[in-house]
Each structure stands twice: as C-alpha cells, then as structure tokens.
Amino acid sequence: MKLEARDINAYYGDFHALKGINVAMEEKTVTAFIGPSGCGKSTFLRIFNRMNDYIDGFKTEGEILLDGENIYAKNVLVDELRKRVGMVFQKPNPFPKSIYENVVYGLKIQGMSNKAALAEAAEKALHQAALWNEVKDNLNKSALALSGGQQQRLCIARALAISPSVLLMDEPASALDPISTAKIEELIHQLKEQYTIVIVTHNMQQAGRVSDTTAFFYMGELVEHAKTKTIFTNPKDKRTEDYITGRFG
Numbered sequence: 001m002k003l004e005a006r007d008i009n010a011y012y013g014d015f016h017a018l019k020g021i022n023v024a025m026e027e028k029t030v031t032a033f034i035g036p037s038g039c040g041k042s043t044f045l046r047i048f049n050r051m052n053d054y055i056d057g058f059k060t061e062g063e064i065l066l067d068g069e070n071i072y073a074k075n076v077l078v079d080e081l082r083k084r085v086g087m088v089f090q091k092p093n094p095f096p097k098s099i100y101e102n103v104v105y106g107l108k109i110q111g112m113s114n115k116a117a118l119a120e121a122a123e124k125a126l127h128q129a130a131l132w133n134e135v136k137d138n139l140n141k142s143a144l145a146l147s148g149g150q151q152q153r154l155c156i157a158r159a160l161a162i163s164p165s166v167l168l169m170d171e172p173a174s175a176l177d178p179i180s181t182a183k184i185e186e187l188i189h190q191l192k193e194q195y196t197i198v199i200v201t202h203n204m205q206q207a208g209r210v211s212d213t214t215a216f217f218y219m220g221e222l223v224e225h226a227k228t229k230t231i232f233t234n235p236k237d238k239r240t241e242d243y244i245t246g247r248f249g
C-alpha cells in the first residue's frame with residue numbers, strides 16, 4: 001500500500017475529531033473523501049502531511065504509513081515529508097510573484113540554483129498541470145493576473161515541481177467555474193498515472209467522476225471505504241445510503 005492509516009484518533013483540545021480511522025490507499029489511485037460538513041474530512045486529509053501540527057491543542061494518535069514508514073515517528077523530518085506529500089487547497093493561493101517564480105519556489109528553497117535546470121523543471125511541472133500552453137509566453141507575468149482556474153493549476157504545478165509521490169487536494173475545484181472544474185478533473189485523471197491522489201470533495205458527482213475509491217465520513221468516523229461505484233450504487237451502511245441519496249448533509 002502507498003498510504004495507510006492505522007487506528008487514527010485526533011483531537012482539537014477535548015474535542016474528539018477523528019475516531020479510530022483505518023484506511024489503506026493503493027499507489028496511483030484517486031481516493032475521494034466525502035461526508036457532511038464538519039465530519040472530519042479536511043482534518044484527516046491534513047494528517048497525511050502533518051499540516052495539523054501547526055494547530056495549538058491538536059493531538060494525533062495512531063500511525064500513518066507512507067511507503068510503509070510511519071510519518072509520525074520521532075525521527076521523521078517534516079520538511080522532507082512535505083516533499084513527498086504535496087498539497088493543494090480549496091482557494092488557489094499563488095504567491096504574489098511571477099508565474100515562473102511560483103513554480104520554482106520549492107526547488108529554490110531546496111537549494112537548486114542552476115537556471116537551465118530550474119527552467120526545465122518549471123516547464124515540466126506546468127505541462128503536467130496542463131497550464132504550459134496558456135502561460136508559456138508570459139512566464140514573468142504576475143501569477144495574480146491569472147484566472148482562478150489557471151491559478152489553481154499553477155498551484156498544482158507548484159506542488160508537482162518538487163516531485164512528490166502523493167498529492168492531497170482539499171476541495172480543489174469548489175471555488176472554480178464549471179469549465180475550470182472540468183479541467184481540474186481531467187487533470188486529476190492524467191496525474192493518476194504518476195501520483196497517488198487523495199481528494200476531499202463536497203460534490204458527489206465529482207467524486208463519482210474522478211475517484212477509484214471513496215471513503216464516507218460521518219461525525220469523525222470513517223463509515224465505509226470501497227470502490228466508488230460500490231459506494232454510490234450499493235453502500236453497506238445506512239448512513240452512507242442516506243447521505244448519497246441526499247437525505248441529509
């Protein structure tokens with residue numbers, strides 16, 4: 001397995017936000033996290049690159065195995081982990097810099113300074129994020145001048161530039177128009193050939209379109225994780241069925 005959660009419990013202070021979660025994700029698949037607002041999807045997603053470590057009072061118990069190694073082990077360097085597990089957020093958040101500087105940002109922090117190597121890496125990441133053709137003549141333009149959908153693909157390029165093997169996406173299309181959303185979904189299909197992708201989405205049609213497996217969360221529990229088709233056509237748990245048929249949420 002590429003990613004595995006073993007008996008994960010998580011707390012914001014006294015609040016028990018994730019309850020005994022076990023899940024395994026295969027390499028080069030897309031897993032969607034669905035469930036009503038506040039059920040813990042984003043908290044769980046952020047567990048996979050230790051993004052919650054910054055939150056005061058947050059505590060995690062259990063193990064997350066990435067390629068078989070526990071990312072919460074004492075000797076793990078969080079910066080190294082984040083090179084392997086990239087993240088894209090709900091709202092595009094490019095830096096107020098040029099398109100080019102956004103893409104090479106992480107590589108420069110890592111110490112890469114060779115101009116030709118940086119340019120090559122930027123072009124590759126922009127191709128992978130399906131943005132190259134739209135920006136190749138304007139790489140020095142401000143990233144903030146791009147459309148929302150282009151900004152989100154730029155953020156994907158920025159995440160891919162440092163060559164992660166896992167990409168976490170927290171509602172990556174929810175702030176975008178339908179055409180940009182379709183582009184992101186198409187992109188997820190392509191990226192799956194190389195990356196293991198975990199996506200939080202409120203949009204069940206989107207989960208149906210992009211994911212191989214779907215995990216349904218409810219009040220901090222993982223109720224059910226199965227092939228996406230099974231979750232949507234033949235769920236085992238009444239709570240999953242009620243949610244996907246729109247009875248709540």
Ligand SMILES: Nc1ncnc2c1ncn2[C@@H]1O[C@H](COP(=O)(O)OP(=O)(O)OP(=O)(O)O)[C@@H](O)[C@H]1O
Nearest residue numbers: 012015017035036037038039040041042043044055
């Ligand atoms: N920084 C925080 N401090 C305290 N409680 C938090 C914090 N972040 C989230 N929570 C609580 O943890 C629970 C899970 O939140 P989380 O954001 O993971 O849910 P979600 O399923 O992603 O929701 P949504 O779909 O609305 O984004 C909620 O009850 C939320 O109020």
